[in-house]
Amino acid sequence: MDDAAIRQVRRFNRTVTERVGALSGRYLGRQRPLGEARLLWEIGPEGAEIRELRARLLLDSGQLSRMLRSLEAEAVVRLETARADARVRRVRLTRKGTAERAELDRRSNRLARGFLDPLSERQRERLLGAMAEVEGLLNASLVEIGPCDPASRDARACLAQYFAELDARFENGFDPAKTTTADAAELKPPAGVMLLARLRGRAVGCGALKRHPGRVAEIKRMWVAHGARGLGVGRRLIQALEAEARALGATRxxxxxxxxxxxxxxxYRRSGYREIAPYNDQPYAHFWFEKRLSASRSGSRARGPSA
Amino acid sequence: MDDAAIRQVRRFNRTVTERVGALSGRYLGRQRPLGEARLLWEIGPEGAEIRELRARLLLDSGQLSRMLRSLEAEAVVRLETARADARVRRVRLTRKGTAERAELDRRSNRLARGFLDPLSERQRERLLGAMAEVEGLLNASLVEIGPCDPASRDARACLAQYFAELDARFENGFDPAKTTTADAAELKPPAGVMLLARLRGRAVGCGALKRHPGRVAEIKRMWVAHGARGLGVGRRLIQALEAEARALGATRxxxxxxxxxxxxxxxYRRSGYREIAPYNDQPYAHFWFEKRLSASRSGSRARGPSA
DNA sequence: GCCGATCTCTGACTAACATCAGAGAAATGG
DNA sequence: CCATTTCTCTGATGTTAGTCAGAGATCGGC
Structure with missing residues (x-):
């Protein structure tokens, strides 16, 4: 990666923080600290559970609690305990809060308009296109890949979506019972491993590795959520799985x-996998692929930004 | 401008602040508050006058003073009074300060790299291209156009650069004395007006309007700095001048x-100007253009973001 | 019904950032 | 030379953000 590229990124950061940052801090404020404004926004018209807000905004529970009480004192929000679980509390916007949120929304729109107004029609189109591109690719670089417990909530959710998709796309549907097993125990060290791709905390893909006798590992459960396709998540999952395979001592x-x-x-083809003869008699399988792992560690940094 | 466009800008803002913002705040810190780090950076290897820093970073004088003393106490900067003027003080980085600034630089680079690392080669190229595009167009939308006193420093600087460029490009050079006058008085209300385009406070273009008898106004001194070309500054200057012409009662x-x-x-052609017969005998003129102003106010908002 | 985990609060702090008023030194312009 | 302006510093004070430890209520699983 050359210096020019890095300089471009840094220049971009400076320009954008100046434009976007000046924005969030100063303008949006209407007598209200930025934190409270963000909170008000994040609560949304439906209300929200406060543990959810804490996770989304990465706030300390004490801090959030105090902010909410301050908002409550101004009668912009109302707190109530959740029906299902009396430990968790929900926040709702009052009428006043809704109005204030709408005002924030208006300001935000006016600000966005300020980006576009001075430009010609053609420039506007170019800006919007480039913004979409940057946004997509930044999302791509925000995806983090890491190991998970196959029994965890997120993992099970991914697998469920994976099976549902197979069932929808296969000619005659898909029944997990008919496939060779790859249950939780088999995808956990030392028998194997399961990786999850996350974008802002949400699981957007998974992939698992199952160890076989004789320095062979098998990739299972490769899946990427629709909303995250085209971000290179699949490629990174494969690279990460290969790194895991190496760590387990596999060569193929x-x-x-x-x-x-x-x-x-x-x-698979792009990642260097070659078609081989069937090595099992899976009812749903039409193609079998293999890749010999080189000794190099290339791809081992695919887990996430090295910063 | 449609809602989809505004939503795209807002989505972009969110994504980018999350990525870029998280950055500046957290990572860059090395035991040092963000403000001090920015300051350290801004001082630069050459040192700087503190009044200049205050202007660039928009800091309160008290706040800046305190930050500097804190940096001085840690021996990263040295304060000295400027030679020319004993009221103003200069800051310099000590050896330690220089080292720390270099460290900040390295971190900044590592961070920028974190944007690129997870991406494939092709994605990287696309991201860099789109970043350059966004950056350029955001700069374009940061350009503000407004009236100025033709005798002001910035205005004179622009005119000097304008004349220098004409002198360099014309076959036989350019001598302002040979041209019809358009001196300060003629470009000031009520006889006329001069507009300056500014990008982050720096003057990057100018244009003037001179009133003539009979509902006619004349555009003079149209110039855009090299670094700011391609941003649509010329187009906006013309639109703004036309709005001024209307305000002066001109129809042509x-x-x-x-x-x-x-x-x-x-x-000029793109802006709707049509070639006409010579209306003067300027020695340097080869083409004469005219545009009839419609009654509509289109272009009147070209002065800057309406936010 | 009990144990450990989860969730929300409160209290007690600290750090970072910001604002305002005014004092003191030095330059500038008559 | 004097009044005014410019520039820097100090002090007082306030707001926003962020951290940590622990209390009290409730849930889920055994």
């Missing part, structure tokens, strides 16, 4: 797949 | 120009 990685999963097949 | 705007100023000629 195998996988099987179904012919309707064309994007996946394309991804 | 005229101008003359030299054949070597091809970008300007192109700009």
């Amino acid at each position: 990685v195998r996988l099987d797949t179904n012919r309707v999963l064309t994007e996946a097949i394309e991804l | 705007v005229r101008l003359d120009t030299n054949r070597v100023l091809t970008e300007a000629i192109e700009l």
Whole structure:
């Protein structure tokens, strides 16, 4: 990666913080500290549980609690305990709070308009296009990949979506019971490993590795959420799985797949996988792939930003 | 401007502040509050006058003073009074300060790298391209156009650069004395007006309007700095001048120009100006243009972001 | 029904940032 | 030379943000 690239990123950061930052701090404020404004915004018209807010805004529980009481004292929010669980509390906007949030919204819109107003029609189109591109790619670089417990909530949610998608796309549906097992125990060290890709805390993809006798590892459960496709998540999951395979001492990685999963097949080919003869008799498998791992550690930093 | 555009800008803002903002606040800190780090950075290897720092960082004089003393106590900067004027003081980095600034620089680079690392080669190229585009267009939308006193420092500086450019580009050079007068008095209300385009406070272009008898106004001194070309500054200056012309009661705007100023000629044509017969005998003029102003107020908001 | 985990508060602090008024030294312009 | 302006510093004071430890209520699983 050359210096020019890094300089470009830094220049971009400076320009953008000047424009966007000046914004969030100063303008949006209407007699209200930035933190409270963000909070008000994040609560939304539906209300929210405060533990959820804490996670989303990364706030200390004490701090959040105090902010909420201050908002409550001004009658912009109302606190109530959740029906289902008396430990958790919900916040709702009062009529006054809703009005104030709408005002924040208006200001935010006016500000966004300020980006576009001075530009010509053509420039506007170019700006919007480039913004979408930057946004998408920043999201891509925000995706973090790391190991997870296959029994965890997020992991099970991913697997459920994965199976649902297979069921929808396969000609005759998909029944997990008919496939060779890869249950929680098999995807946990030392038998294997399961990785989750997260974007802002939300799980957006998964992939697992199952150890086989004889320095062979098998990739299972590769899945990327629709909203996160095109961000290179699949490629990074594979690279991370290969790194795990190396760590487990494997020299070859195998996988099987179904012919309707064309994007996946394309991804495997691009990642250096070659078609081999069937190594199992999975009912849903049409293609079998293998890749010999080189000794190099390339791809081992694919887990996330090294910063 | 449609809602989708505004939503795109707002989404972009959110994504970018999350990524860029998290950055500046947390990571860059090395035991040092953000404000001090920015200050350290801004001082630069050459040192700086503190009144200049105050202006650049928009800091309260008391606050800046305290920050400097704190840095001085840690021996990262040294304060000295300026030679020329004993009221103003200069700051310099000590050896330790220089080292610390270099460290900040390294961190900043590492951070920028964190944007790029997780991406594939192709994605990186796309991100850098889109960043450059966004940066350029945000700069474009940061340009503000407003009236100025033609005798002011900035105005004179622009005119000097304008004349220097004409002198360099015209076949036989350019001598302001040979041209019809358009001195300060003529470009000031009520005889006329002069507009300056500013980007972050720096003057990057100018344009003036001179009133003539009979509802005619003449555009003079149109100039855009090299570094600011391609941002649409010329177009906006013209629109703003036309708005001024309307305000002065003119229904037609005229101008003359030299054949070597091809970008300007192109700009005039695009802005709706049509070639007319010579209306003066300027020695440097090869083309004469005119535009009839419609009654509409279109372009009147071209002065700057309406936010 | 009990244990450990979860969730929300409160209290007690600290750090960072910001604002305002005014004092003292030095330059500038008549 | 004097009044005014410019520039820096100090003191007093306030607001916003962020941290930590622990109390009290409630839930879920055994």
